[in-house]
Amino acid sequence: MKKQVISTLLIAVSSVFLFGSCEKTPVDADGLLITQRSQCYMTFFDALGSDHRTVLVAGSTQIDTTALTVKAVARFGTNIKRIKPYSSVVTDAIVEPNMGVWTDFSTPQQYTVVSGNRKVRKTYTITLTLQQ
Amino acid sequence: MTMKANRSYLLLLAIIAVGLASCEPNEVENEGPLRNDLLKKTTSPAVIGDRIEFVYALGTLEGTLKAARAEASIPGAVGTGFSRYSWFTNRSTGQDVPVLTAGDTITNGAVSTASILDGDNNKALSLRYYYAVPEEARGKTVTFRFSGTSSTGQEVTVNSPAYRVSRMDMKRQITLKDAEKCYVSLSDMTAYTKEEVEQKGLSGKIDFVYVYRATLGTNRYAFGHALVSLANGTYLSDLNLPASWTRTPTLLDKRVDVKDAQLRGGGFDVYIDDTDLERTTFTNSADFAYNLAADQGAFVRSGDGSYVAYVFVNNVNNTAKTMTVSIKRLQVK
Numbered sequence: 448m449k450k451q452v453i454s455t456l457l458i459a460v461s462s463v464f465l466f467g468s469c470e471k472t473p474v475d476a477d478g479l480l481i482t483q484r485s486q487c488y489m490t491f492f493d494a495l496g497s498d499h500r501t502v503l504v505a506g507s508t509q510i511d512t513t514a515l516t517v518k519a520v521a522r523f524g525t526n527i528k529r530i531k532p533y534s535s536v537v538t539d540a541i542v543e544p545n546m547g548v549w550t551d552f553s554t555p556q557q558y559t560v561v562s563g564n565r566k567v568r569k570t571y572t573i574t575l576t577l578q579q
Numbered sequence: 580m581t582m583k584a585n586r587s588y589l590l591l592l593a594i595i596a597v598g599l600a601s602c603e604p605n606e607v608e609n610e611g612p613l614r615n616d617l618l619k620k621t622t623s624p625a626v627i628g629d630r631i632e633f634v635y636a637l638g639t640l641e642g643t644l645k646a647a648r649a650e651a652s653i654p655g656a657v658g659t660g661f662s663r664y665s666w667f668t669n670r671s672t673g674q675d676v677p678v679l680t681a682g683d684t685i686t687n688g689a690v691s692t693a694s695i696l697d698g699d700n701n702k703a704l705s706l707r708y709y710y711a712v713p714e715e716a717r718g719k720t721v722t723f724r725f726s727g728t729s730s731t732g733q734e735v736t737v738n739s740p741a742y743r744v745s746r747m748d749m750k751r752q753i754t755l756k757d758a759e760k761c762y763v764s765l766s767d768m769t770a771y772t773k774e775e776v777e778q779k780g781l782s783g784k785i786d787f788v789y790v791y792r793a794t795l796g797t798n799r800y801a802f803g804h805a806l807v808s809l810a811n812g813t814y815l816s817d818l819n820l821p822a823s824w825t826r827t828p829t830l831l832d833k834r835v836d837v838k839d840a841q842l843r844g845g846g847f848d849v850y851i852d853d854t855d856l857e858r859t860t861f862t863n864s865a866d867f868a869y870n871l872a873a874d875q876g877a878f879v880r881s882g883d884g885s886y887v888a889y890v891f892v893n894n895v896n897n898t899a900k901t902m903t904v905s906i907k908r909l910q911v912k
Contacts, residue, residue, distance in 0.1 A: 497834070498835040500835060523796050529832075
């Protein structure tokens, strides 16, 4: 009788683990985890030139999370029409459209930070100016 | 066991036997007392005018080695043939030491031969064979058949895989000097002076100009060594170029991490081949590349789109205002 009880318990525990592991974790279209976090802001911005080195003047980047703007100064001689932007955002948040592709920054560009729970969206305007 | 079962068993055995037989290597020549092997030492793309180096190893347990032979599917250019020396590594110093091994090395058309000298090294040796890539091989594949003979009359052969020869051209160590030989044409990979461009009417084929300006702009920002298209109206303004010159808008894309070993002269196993030049895109690229230093470079597309090149910077000199470049260039249309 005792053996039977132990076996039943083992099967029950195993079933919990088995079915528990099959639970669907929410992910977005890119397979990224959707979490409970609602924070939504940009923490860092960089811009690379064709040589994959930063074109920004050190200390020039200003991220305003209230006005939702990023202002940065590119070094003298930078080809501002061929820039690969990168940013860091708060945990679990994503950026739309994807950064890391060649982009023309001769006019300000807009990127939207989306929170981890995908419910909060904040659109940042990124402006690069050239050292004259 | 029934008759039917026996038949199935035999059929299974037959299939296994055929399967095993089909796994045997095609080349069985290398199992006798005379054996050979081939190693391609050169890892870089085969470029016209450059050489491919092979090591052809021969060894015999019977008699002595007499001759080695190499036949290329496309006759090589001048410089093709066996070296008279084989090499061994000195265990004390780690240095490779040459040993005179071949008496005569002759190249006649596609066939190169080496007569092995009588001596201590005629039982086992490794000869170097160099194939100078000829113009006729451009864009084609080339194969090699190596063979060796011994004093007992035996012969062994080994066939190389097919190697593709690049379509691109390469020119190394072109010295540019600010305000002198600084006008560079990709079509002939040559640097000209302003006077030469003027006299020969070459402005239409000039793809970029080398300039050195330590600083530039009203706030004197660092600019350094630069390659600038004639079409650039900002950085060449102090050259007072004739208004009649043709100014083609060449596109340049600076790189700092493409250290091509052929252009550099070794150091990194990184090579630019045809495919890199074919696939490089120049969307929104600048018409200049600045702050260039040694080991850096730029992908360049000529103004008329005929050529795509990689210009590698071998060295720069701020005092002499010079830059030495090496170029790989592919005609794309």
